[in-house]
Every structure is written in C-alpha cells, then in structure tokens.
Amino acid sequence: MLEQLDRIQSEATAALEAISDPDALRAWYGVHLAKKSRLMTMLGDLGKLPKEQRAEIGKRANEVKRALEAAYAAKEEALRRAALERSLAAEAYDVTLPGRPVQAGRLHVTTVEMRRIVAIFAEMGFQVFRSREVESDWYNFQLLNFPPDHPAREMQDTFYTTNPEVLLRTHTSPGQIRAMEALRPDPIRVILPGMCYRYEQISARSEIMFLQVEGLAVGHHITMTDLKGTMIDFARRMYGQERQVRFRASYFPFTEPSVEVDMDCILCNGAGCRMCRYSGWLEISGAGMVHPTVLRNGGYDPDEWSGFAFGMGPQRATILKYGIDDIRHFWANDLRFLEQF
Numbered sequence: 001m002l003e004q005l006d007r008i009q010s011e012a013t014a015a016l017e018a019i020s021d022p023d024a025l026r027a028w029y030g031v032h033l034a035k036k037s038r039l040m041t042m043l044g045d046l047g048k049l050p051k052e053q054r055a056e057i058g059k060r061a062n063e064v065k066r067a068l069e070a071a072y073a074a075k076e077e078a079l080r081r082a083a084l085e086r087s088l089a090a091e092a093y094d095v096t097l098p099g100r101p102v103q104a105g106r107l108h109v110t111t112v113e114m115r116r117i118v119a120i121f122a123e124m125g126f127q128v129f130r131s132r133e134v135e136s137d138w139y140n141f142q143l144l145n146f147p148p149d150h151p152a153r154e155m156q157d158t159f160y161t162t163n164p165e166v167l168l169r170t171h172t173s174p175g176q177i178r179a180m181e182a183l184r185p186d187p188i189r190v191i192l193p194g195m196c197y198r199y200e201q202i203s204a205r206s207e208i209m210f211l212q213v214e215g216l217a218v219g220h221h222i223t224m225t226d227l228k229g230t231m232i233d234f235a236r237r238m239y240g241q242e243r244q245v246r247f248r249a250s251y252f253p254f255t256e257p258s259v260e261v262d263m264d265c266i267l268c269n270g271a272g273c274r275m276c277r278y279s280g281w282l283e284i285s286g287a288g289m290v291h292p293t294v295l296r297n298g299g300y301d302p303d304e305w306s307g308f309a310f311g312m313g314p315q316r317a318t319i320l321k322y323g324i325d326d327i328r329h330f331w332a333n334d335l336r337f338l339e340q341f
C-alpha cells in the first residue's frame with residue numbers, strides 16, 4: 001500500500017506539471033484530490049486496515065495529501081500570474097496617447113454675482129447671517145408690520161403649506177427679526193442672502209423663485225445718511241466708480257421712511273435706452289430706516305436704538321449687466337446659457 005501511495009503521488013505530480021490552463025487544473029483536482037479520488041478513498045478506508053498497518057499507512061497517506069494540496073495551490077497561483085502577465089503584455093497602456101480632456105465646470109453666474117456682493121459688504125464690515133427659507137406667517141408678515149388683511153400683503157403672495165401658519169418666505173426681511181433675536185443686545189451689521197418665493201406671474205423679469213440680499217444695521221446713532229452712504233458705496237464698488245445713485249420715496253410696512261434706490265443705467269450711462277425703459281435709471285434695492293415697531297419686535301428699544309435695512313434682487317441687476325433677455329434662463333439649466341459666463 002505504501003508503494004501504491006508513492007505511485008499516486010508521482011503520477012499526480014507528473015500530471016500536474018503538464019497542466020497549463022485552469023480547466024485542466026480543475027479536472028486534475030477532480031481526479032486526484034476530490035472525495036472519490038484514489039487517495040481520498042484510501043484515507044476513508046483506513047479503518048478497514050489491520051491495526052498494525054493503520055498508523056504507518058495513515059501517516060504516509062496524509063503526507064501525500066498535504067504535498068498534493070500544496071502543489072495544487074502553487075500551480076493555481078502560477079497560472080493566475082501567467083494569465084495576468086499575458087493580459088498586461090497584450091493590453092499594455094500607451095502612455096504617449098494624449099489624455100481625454102476633462103470637462104471643467106464653473107460657478108453659476110448668480111453664484112459669482114452673489115459672492116461679489118458678499119465680498120463687497122464684508123469689506124464694509126457686514127457679516128453674513130443665514131436665515132430660513134421656510135417661514136411662518138408671523139415672521140414673514142406680522143412681525144414686519146403686515147397684519148392679516150393689511151393691503152401691503154397684496155404685493156407679495158406666496159406658496160402655503162397644508163399648515164396655514166407655514167409658508168415659503170416672500171423676501172429675506174423676516175431674517176431681520178431672526179438676526180435681531182440672535183444678536184441682541186449687541187449692535188448689528190449683517191447681510192442676509194438667500195432664496196425667496198412668490199406666487200406671481202412668471203415673466204422675463206419675474207420668477208417664482210429668486211435671490212435677494214437683505215442688509216441690516218442696528219446701532220445707537222444710525223441715520224439715513226449711513227444708509228445712503230452704504231448704498232452709494234456698494235453701487236460704485238459693484239458696478240463702477242462712476243455710478244450715480246438716487247433715492248426715491250417709497251413705502252414698505254417695516255421701514256419708515258422708505259426709499260427705492262436707483263443707479264444710472266449701466267448700459268447707457270443715464271442717456272436712456274431700451275434696458276432702462278428710456279428713463280436713464282435702474283432700480284437696485286428697496287430700503288429704509290427700520291420701523292420702530294420692527295425694532296421692538298426684534299427686542300431693541302426704539303428710543304435707544306435705530307437702524308437701516310435694504311433688500312436687493314441681484315438677479316435683475318445681473319440681467320442688465322450682461323444683457324440677458326429673460327430671468328428664466330437662470331434656473332433653466334441650459335448649458336448653452338450657463339457656459340457663456
């Protein structure tokens with residue numbers, strides 16, 4: 001039986017050496033090491049041998065099994081390496097080929113403009129204060145002096161949720177109250193950029209979703225002069241040092257007095273053109289002195305504190321700056337439009 005084991009080992013080893021592909025290797029395993037192979041059958045039948053032979057034959061049979069298993073594993077690894085080398089040789093990379101160009105993305109034109117606005121106000125000492133887009137009627141209207149049924153509500157309708165108290169903000173002005181609540185009793189100098197929503201007719205100049213940048217300054221001696229200086233400085237830094245700025249009386253429930261801020265048209269320099277509807281002026285912002293009631297609602301005593309606020313819609317100015325014919329291009333995601341900036 002020992003001779004038989006030697007024969008099994010030498011035959012199996014010789015057969016294994018001749019193998020050069022994985023299918024043949026699998027077949028070899030079936031013949032020489034699988035359950036029904038001669039070797040495994042002998043191992044299974046050890047119990048039938050006379051006691052005195054059992055130990056010696058068993059030891060030798062296990063040696064042969066371990067040797068064949070090791071040889072099998074070595075062959076398997078050798079075949080894997082050979083296959084890898086063949087494929088590397090056959091499919092070698094040509095490092096001299098020019099690379100495929102990577103499509104470089106870019107910032108959206110409104111992001112670029114918003115960042116410029118933020119940078120300009122940062123230089124003037126304004127910090128960015130983030131406030132929520134989903135608001136309550138209380139903050140969006142009532143705390144800003146728009147009681148229910150106030151006619152000024154007609155100017156800004158919005159999208160409501162199933163909860164009548166919860167709505168999408170129509171302007172960034174509720175952020176004024178949020179900023180006052182967070183920062184009182186300190187003086188404030190913040191801007192509040194963000195998305196606003198209005199339920200209104202979409203047109204070349206009006207979207208249902210648009211950006212605003214609110215500004216708020218609250219301090220002990222803030223006057224209309226500070227508001228005017230800030231607006232003029234901003235317009236000149238943003239649109240050119242030669243810009244002229246004018247203030248027109250206006251109305252907002254949350255500022256008193258209220259103004260509209262206009263600058264001379266950047267296209268015709270005030271001469272009058274289609275863009276400025278031949279008036280020579282472009283509106284850039286609503287603004288005013290914070291209404292005493294709003295200061296009080298934010299936790300500041302109007303006998304001691306005063307402030308100014310403004311709210312601009314930078315997309316309308318961007319349209320004019322680049323001669324864009326329709327505000328809807330901003331959110332249409334048409335690459336032909338976006339790649340121009």
Ligand code: FA5
Nearest residue numbers: 171173206207210252286287288309310311312313316
């Ligand atoms: C307001 O929203 C006030 N909260 C601004 C304000 C803030 C006044 C602080 C005083 C103090 P108004 O409704 O005019 O005001 O909107 C301000 C700007 O937002 C507009 O000048 C315009 O540039 C932009 N805007 C308003 N509605 C739209 C719209 N549907 N699409 C695009 N831009 C819009």
